Amino acid sequence: MAVPGINTPEREEVVAPDETIREGANPRAARARARVRQMATHELLRSTPARLLAVGIALLLGALAAGLVASAAANDRKQDIDTLLATTGPLVRSSQNLYASLSVADTAAATAFLSGGVEPREERDRYSQAIGTAAAELVAGSDVLSSDDTSRRLLTDIATKLPVYTGLVETARANNRAGNPVGGAYLAEASSLMQGDILPLAEALHTEREAAMLAPQSEFGRPPWAAIGLLIVLLAALVATQVVMARRTRRTLNLGLLFTTAAMATLLVWMLAAGLISATSAHRAFRDGSTPLSTLSSAQILAQQARTQEILQLVRREEHTEHGRLFVDNTDELRNLLRDYSSPIGADDVDRAMQALDEWTESHQRMAGALEVGDWTTAAMTTLSSEPDSTATYFDTVDDALTAGGDRARSEFRDNVARSSTVLSALGPGAVGITVVAAVAIPVGMWPRLREYQ
Secondary structure, eight states: OOOSSSSOOOOOOOOHHHHHHHHHHHHHHHHHHHHHHHHHHHHTSSSSHHHHHHHHHHHHHHHHHHHHHHHHHHHHHHHHHHHIIIIIIHHHHHHHHHHHHHHHHHHHHHHHTTSSSSSSSSHHHHHHHHHHHHHHHHHHHHHSSSSOOHHHHHHHHHHHHHHHHHHHHHHHHHHHHHOOTTHHHHHHHHHHHHIIIIIIHHHHHHHHHHHHTTTTHHHHSSHHHHHHHHHHHHHHHHHHHHHHHHHHHOOSOHHHHHHHHHHHHHHHHHHHHHHHHHHHHHHHHHHIIHHHHHHHHHHHHHHHHHHHHHHHHHHHHHSSHHHHHHHHHHHHHHHHHHOOOSTTTTTHHHHHHHHHHHHHHHHHHHHHHHHTTTTTTHHHHHHSSSSTTSSSHHHHHHHHHHHHHHHHHHHHHHHHHHHHHHHHTTTTHHHHHHHHHHHHHHHHHHHHHHHHHT
């Protein structure tokens, strides 16, 4: 407190040192602090804990990526095989049944026409059943094919022409029952439509479906290189990380990373083993199933074509003209196909078909000889009767043998494709499970090392 009359020095205001720095050197101090923070951050990023954290995150992401890619590869391969088993294979069988039923219908119509007047009931039923089967196969095939599929367009063309064919056959029958010679002209027109348009469409459909079934063969034998490569890279990274950590921390084992390594190695071995078994089964399916089946299907088509030409030769009472020539061409091609057949699947059936084919051609020559001398009755009996030496009996033997061989090949194909799919069933979900467990083990193994630097 100041006393009046006494001179006292004026009080000087005291300024704190930090306030002086803030007022006089604020920009310089800010830059200094920024440099300090930058250096501290840089040192932190270069520190061992930061590196361990970065390595742990990289391993975690790598494990998840490798496991998910492996699971996706297994699931995609299994889906392709299941599609082959459930859709592509049955479509091939359906196209073969369609061709066979159309050929049987044409043969039955011509056979019934030979009787004159009212055709035998069994031939009429055979024709009706064949047309019904063809219609059912048309519907079944169109239900599972997309609108822009080539097979769908072929089915549509067949479905459009089939009613025209059946209409011509019914007109031929009506005139035949009435005794009008024009019935033969209608039957010839119907057979020409079937042989020239409908059956070639059905054969093209069968060829296209067979090509679709054979197309995945190379894919099934190709390993999933992306998944295998990722797993190998991940395992190498895990091993390298454990070696470096062992040297830096002077500890031999890291249980978390060791568990992850074992889990991902197990996944790699599982994928290689399952892939090898699956690929081997798929290869066997095509070698012992699909390829023989394709040959036997082609042989059966040739036999049916030859039988149709034989019936038409009899209907038109020709000795050695167009239909006779086509019969010889078909049977020669069929004989060469059977002679070159080398698969053990259905080999006995092929031998039986080969023997029956030789007897069939001999019987056909007797029929052609009877036509040549004008003995149409003997030719008809040789061609149509159920006697053991008739061409009808030999054709049935050839057709039955080829059908039996085809069934064996088809069964072999389906069994091997099913086995190829089965070994992959657990791989996709198993890869996900192993990956999750392995990924959890990575932070579990890294955490104790990080705590040492706190």
